[in-house]
Amino acid sequence: MTQNSPPLLLPPGLARAIATLQDKDRRRLDDTVTRLHTVNRRLWDTEDRVRGALLSAAQVADCKREIDQLNAERNALAERADEVLGSLADAGRADAPLHTETLASVVDRLSVLTLRIWHSERAGARDELTRRRIPALRSQREELCAALDVLVTDVVAGRRRLPVPARFKLYGRDDITPTEIKPSRHLRRVIAFGGLSECGKSTSADFVRRMCGAQRLKIGFLLRQAAHREGLADPYALSARRQAELLLGELNRFADAHVDTRLFTIESVHDDTSIAELKQLMGDLLQIVYLDASFAVRVERSGTPAQAVAAKDEIKMSRGAHQVAALADHVLDNSGSIAALRARLRRITAPPAATALRVATPYGLGLPAAIASATADFTDAVRAYGPGVRLVALTGSPGEGTWIGGWSDLDLLVIAEHEVTGRVHEALEQYRTALNGAASLGPTLVTPGELTARRLTPRLAFALHQLQQGRPVLHTAPGIELPTISRDELALAAVRELPQVILTMRRLRAEAGPATLRQLYKHLVLACRLLLREHDQWEPGPDLILAAASRMPGLTALSVPSLAETSSAWRDGDTEPVLKPVTAAVDQLLAWYAAQLAA
Known part of the structure; x- marks a missing residue:
């Protein structure tokens, strides 16, 4: 494209008429006329280039294709401009004399004449004959602008009619219907x-x-x-x-x-x-x-x-x-x-996307009264900090409604701006004191920026996915935006998290005893949950997870006591009946996992 070529200046009468159009039509016309003038500049350059004596046959063919393409664009843009300019005409005078060309055709001629003057002025610096033609070209432009303004005035007043703007140009074979290319439905982003x-x-x-x-x-x-x-x-x-x-x-x-x-x-x-x-x-x-x-x-x-x-x-x-x-x-x-x-x-x-979250009170999560009360006090305390605290939720078993006293943890998720994290920590200490050992508190405190930047641990990603699936929250700020977590992302996160879970489970197995039963059982369930995600299986709750894992190819069925039996034995201090089958199941899974990776 020629650099520093002149803009297209419309005559004042046409400019005033265009100013009466609606904003949408005026913007559309401005864009179309600007593009039409740009296409004419490129067409001029390409026609100059194709005359080069040193071009190969292939390059000449390319230029010809480009000229055809630009001419097709030129006619399409002129028709588009006439769709808007035609609305200036007074449609009530069917007996008015018919003009020979449309308003866009005159604007197109004005564009070409503007370019011809500019090129002639450049060439005139080295060619005397071209320099002598410049005054005549400028006079032609003045006359064309004046004639266009008169035509616009007559068209608006209904004294002159305009012809049908369709040009019906043909480019290429007549058996090919030109279609505008559109993005494939598979091209998402x-x-x-x-x-x-x-x-x-x-x-x-x-x-x-x-x-x-x-x-x-x-x-x-x-x-x-x-x-x-x-x-x-x-x-x-x-x-x-x-x-x-x-x-x-x-x-x-x-x-x-x-x-x-x-x-x-x-x-x-x-x-x-x-x-x-x-x-x-x-x-x-x-x-x-x-x-x-x-x-x-x-x-x-x-x-x-x-x-x-x-x-x-x-x-x-x-x-x-x-x-x-x-x-x-x-x-x-x-x-x-x-x-x-x-x-x-x-x-x-x-x-991130705005997420419709379900809000519940701690008393609706199946928690004991004392724990629900302490949780409610914590929620009220951080809610008072204002919009800096974006979300509070209990994830895991409280969110699933399967919390078991003396066994389950309180997995707490707090999303807050960095400026208020110090005050949130103070509230967490008060919350822990109020629990008085009735439950183990596992808080996760993240900033909104960490979430939208997707700096997420696998467990945090799963907690966000649970909220998207309708798990309740205790507090949420209006218009909160959270990253959307897909199942595919969770399956990939499982691949990253599983090695650490296996390492921890192997360490716990070496230390197996009454004191480690709870952690050993939970890591067994977590490892099976992650393995099932890789197989695109999504079972809720430990009992269903362990049953589904028993059906994985090559793994002998895991014979593990139910969650109710295991948690009851833990709370009663009678761990021996359940520790042995849990340890055996861990041994089975670790041996199977080692064999799968060795293969």
């Missing part, structure tokens, strides 16, 4: 990374690939694939719209071939015009992320001389890389820590 040299595009895309399971693609690779498929010598010579269509076509093919992939990334975005066109084709399915960092930071990170980074910047900026920031959905300052960058990326790739 695409993140495009832009920025100057050494800004962190590749690092960010690789992080999203590793942590979010994204399919990572390069824009250059996609265009080369499209060029090979379409028989193009140089896809970069095509119009921005055509490049965007080629990119979307290749993304659709990848998405249709990988239907389980929910996220794609593309890099590196160096052309602001083509990414703008791709955004128009894809809408919110495409999120443009621009990574920004100072020149000094980028030089330091690169480990190369400043001149090398500046040279790369100059090439990228000549293509419009720096202008992508104005189009971006997210502009990230990548001058700080990697933790800050990754937190922003996780929020973009998996944005």
